[in-house]
């Protein structure tokens with residue numbers, strides 16, 4: 807995983823070095839859910855500030871640095887005055903960056919440009935459990951008493967113990983039941 811903040815700061819430098827004035831960016835973070843979007847710029851019209859988020863997948867170690875920079879700059883340009891759409895000012899600035907740097911700011915992007923594999927389709931369910939004995943699956947979309955404490959439940963069909971299938975679940979269960987460790991005095 808590359809250091810995304812370091813790359814973001816570098817992208818900011820590229821834009822500022824060209825004399826482009828950017829908006830007030832108050833938040834930059836990674837997005838772990840988006841699959842078909844690489845970056846997003848959201849404007850708060852009340853405070854006149856911008857929040858950016860970037861698909862964490864594009865910061866994979868093997869991803870192409872320039873391709874990542876293209877995405878970072880793309881979103882940064884959305885914070886410029888009048889830059890929220892892909893027309894007008896944003897387009898003018900993107901062309902300006904393209905003409906004066908090695909970067910290539912485009913409207914659209916694809917996983918191939920980063921040299922990384924497209925993620926498989928999103929998992930269907932948030933929590934998937936199965937019975938250890940008969941294999942019956944139990945699917946839940948919401949966190950509940952059951953999902954938090956499934957060890958306390960048994961399969962209704964055969965009475966077997968339940969297991970959580972982390973592989974097939976969107977969400978992960980961090981602790982299913984508290985485990986205690988004992989520390990000895992030295």
Ligand SMILES: [Zn+2]
Pocket residue numbers: 880881884892913
């Ligand atoms: Zn855009």
Ligand SMILES: [Zn+2]
Pocket residue numbers: 937938939940941942961962963964965966
């Ligand atoms: Zn069972």
